[in-house]
Amino acid sequence: IDFLSSPFYNIFVALRKWGDKVSPRTGRPKVENPKRNDIKVRIDDETAKQLDDYCQKKGLTRAEAIRHGIHLLLSQKK
Numbered sequence: 001i002d003f004l005s006s007p008f009y010n011i012f013v014a015l016r017k018w019g020d021k022v023s024p025r026t027g028r029p030k031v032e033n034p035k036r037n038d039i040k041v042r043i044d045d046e047t048a049k050q051l052d053d054y055c056q057k058k059g060l061t062r063a064e065a066i067r068h069g070i071h072l073l074l075s076q077k078k
Contacts, residue, residue: 041066 043051055065 051062051065054060055062058065060068
């Protein structure tokens with residue numbers, strides 16, 4: 001209780017008035033289509049190397065390349 005009557009506490013309370021507006025939350029902006037689903041796939045060393053080479057050549061991440069591959073498979077007619 002001695003802390004509450006200290007000069008430090010009085011200064012702190014004086015700097016922050018009750019009812020002051022709080023700054024808006026900061027962080028990453030909301031995305032239009034969030035990626036909430038996580039999939040784990042096991043691949044052999046050769047496939048991983050080919051995927052990494054492709055990603056480096058095209059400037060993509062592994063996830064982007066895999067998403068492109070899924071869309072390509074789904075767009076093919078049966």
